[in-house]
Amino acid sequence: MTATKAPTTLYDKIFEDHVVDRQDDGTCLLYIDRHLVHEVTSPQAFEGLRMTGRKVHAPTKTLAVVDHNIPTTDRKAGIAEEESRIQVEALAKNAKDFGVEYFDELDVRQGIVHIVGPEQGFTLPGTTIVCGDSHTSTHGAFGALAHGIGTSEVEHVLATQTLIQKKAKNMLVQVDGTLAKGVTAKDITLAIIGEIGTAGGTGSVIEYAGDAIRALTMEGRMTVCNMAIEGGARAGMVAPDEKAFAYLKGRPRAPQGAAWDEAVRYWETLRTDEGAHFDRIVKLDANNLPPIVSWGTSPEDVISVAGNVPDPEQIADEVKRASKKRALEYMGLTAGTKMTEIPLDVIWIGSCTNGRIEDLRAVAKIVEGKKIHASLDYAMVVPGSGLVKQQAEAEGIDKILIAAGFEWREPGCSMCLGMNPDQLKPGQRAASTSNRNFEGRQGYRGRTHLVSPAMAAAAALAGHFVDVRTLG
Ligand SMILES: CC(C)[C@H](C(=O)O)[C@@H](O)C(=O)O
Numbered sequence: 001m002t003a004t005k006a007p008t009t010l011y012d013k014i015f016e017d018h019v020v021d022r023q024d025d026g027t028c029l030l031y032i033d034r035h036l037v038h039e040v041t042s043p044q045a046f047e048g049l050r051m052t053g054r055k056v057h058a059p060t061k062t063l064a065v066v067d068h069n070i071p072t073t074d075r076k077a078g079i080a081e082e083e084s085r086i087q088v089e090a091l092a093k094n095a096k097d098f099g100v101e102y103f104d105e106l107d108v109r110q111g112i113v114h115i116v117g118p119e120q121g122f123t124l125p126g127t128t129i130v131c132g133d134s135h136t137s138t139h140g141a142f143g144a145l146a147h148g149i150g151t152s153e154v155e156h157v158l159a160t161q162t163l164i165q166k167k168a169k170n171m172l173v174q175v176d177g178t179l180a181k182g183v184t185a186k187d188i189t190l191a192i193i194g195e196i197g198t199a200g201g202t203g204s205v206i207e208y209a210g211d212a213i214r215a216l217t218m219e220g221r222m223t224v225c226n227m228a229i230e231g232g233a234r235a236g237m238v239a240p241d242e243k244a245f246a247y248l249k250g251r252p253r254a255p256q257g258a259a260w261d262e263a264v265r266y267w268e269t270l271r272t273d274e275g276a277h278f279d280r281i282v283k284l285d286a287n288n289l290p291p292i293v294s295w296g297t298s299p300e301d302v303i304s305v306a307g308n309v310p311d312p313e314q315i316a317d318e319v320k321r322a323s324k325k326r327a328l329e330y331m332g333l334t335a336g337t338k339m340t341e342i343p344l345d346v347i348w349i350g351s352c353t354n355g356r357i358e359d360l361r362a363v364a365k366i367v368e369g370k371k372i373h374a375s376l377d378y379a380m381v382v383p384g385s386g387l388v389k390q391q392a393e394a395e396g397i398d399k400i401l402i403a404a405g406f407e408w409r410e411p412g413c414s415m416c417l418g419m420n421p422d423q424l425k426p427g428q429r430a431a432s433t434s435n436r437n438f439e440g441r442q443g444y445r446g447r448t449h450l451v452s453p454a455m456a457a458a459a460a461l462a463g464h465f466v467d468v469r470t471l472g
């Protein structure tokens with residue numbers, strides 16, 4: 001008698017393929033294929049190795065890049081802020097001492113860690129990937145199991161190439177239908193968080209499926225998986241397909257020749273079986289999805305650009321009501337105001353959510369031959385990596401943006417979190433293509449509205465939000 005194997009999810013498959021040891025209580029030791037390292041969460045981890053005389057277990061499976069603390073202006077001028085400088089210098093030294101490849105601030109391959117991994121073909125389908133950074137979920141777009149980890153785990157992975165994990169629940173987010181013109185992956189991911197809330201994915205790994213996800217480019221899928229974290233999930237993933245393979249083919253770290261063909265044969269098996277069990281299923285209709293704007297101080301505070309600032313008084317739950325009232329106060333908004341009538345001060349385009357070439361192309365397409373609105377303090381574009389910047393310049397995108405009045409910067413995290421000099425001033429209101437809008441996220445008392453690159457571009461021209469579906 002042949003036993004039929006129970007259908008399993010993509011997450012189950014990759015997880016089980018990497019289990020080195022399993023305890024009775026379900027605690028597993030997972031083998032880690034790829035470890036990305038940046039300057040913020042690695043100094044103590046390397047220090048821990050040094051103090052105990054340990055080495056990096058698999059230096060070739062580790063890649064370090066500087067991103068959070070570096071200025072986006074002249075790199076050769078160095079870093080003025082001491083704490084930032086110390087972190088960056090520590091990473092350079094640690095990479096050298098421990099034999100880890102490192103992209104420094106003058107390397108064209110440098111950029112935001114989650115943009116660099118896929119670009120280098122370091123991120124591959126079916127692998128386990130970790131980084132001391134919450135948005136490691138981005139890599140799940142390639143059908144990898146990608147976890148953000150804490151600094152003590154960074155040390156553990158450096159020393160052992162393994163991670164202690166318990167199996168998460170399986171959650172399916174099914175997005176079907178066709179997006180309206182101007183509506184993008186960012187709107188999908190913001191809408192999902194609006195629907196499930198920032199705790200909606202707690203304890204789960206989300207698989208994104210459906211024809212609207214299939215129709216997205218790899219850049220778009222990365223945008224969606226990037227924000228799985230804002231939906232509370234441990235990771236997000238999309239089953240790899242021809243688009244993923246085409247994106248990776250020929251990348252420096254991707255397999256070549258016969259090894260490539262063999263890899264693709266394996267990658268093609270990486271999908272959820274028909275009938276596999278999901279603990280929770282959420283559906284989103286792409287057909288009717290409007291462009292989304294955040295109005296509050298949580299990524300779940302989202303609304304259609306065609307809507308009005310919501311009224312917290314309508315919320316039954318007292319605690320929630322108080323918190324949303326506070327959010328409106330912080331944001332300097334009044335319930336009932338039309339979203340398209342909120343005047344903006346700053347436009348910021350970049351981040352691991354939306355700092356890829358496709359994002360910059362979308363912006364250039366909208367602003368070409370036009371000027372940013374005179375009422376803005378400034379508009380800034382920060383490419384996600386040196387290679388994105390180079391590609392954009394080869395396409396003339398930099399010229400279009402500069403002619404329209406944008407600042408064109410060096411790559412890094414920049415104002416996504418303002419660990420470098422790029423910060424909002426108190427009271428300044430920004431349309432930002434990043435992923436977090438907490439109080440002070442982009443600068444002390446700064447106000448952030450999360451949007452797609454197309455929405456940010458249209459807002460740059462108008463000085464307020466515009467429904468991009470109405471653009472010609
Ligand atoms: C600095 C880093 C630890 C942090 C993260 O993990 O997400 C940062 O990238 C962020 O986006 O807030």
Ligand code: SF4
Binds near residue numbers: 112113352412413417
């Ligand atoms: S771009 Fe923003 S979200 Fe992404 S890693 Fe940098 S700080 Fe974190």
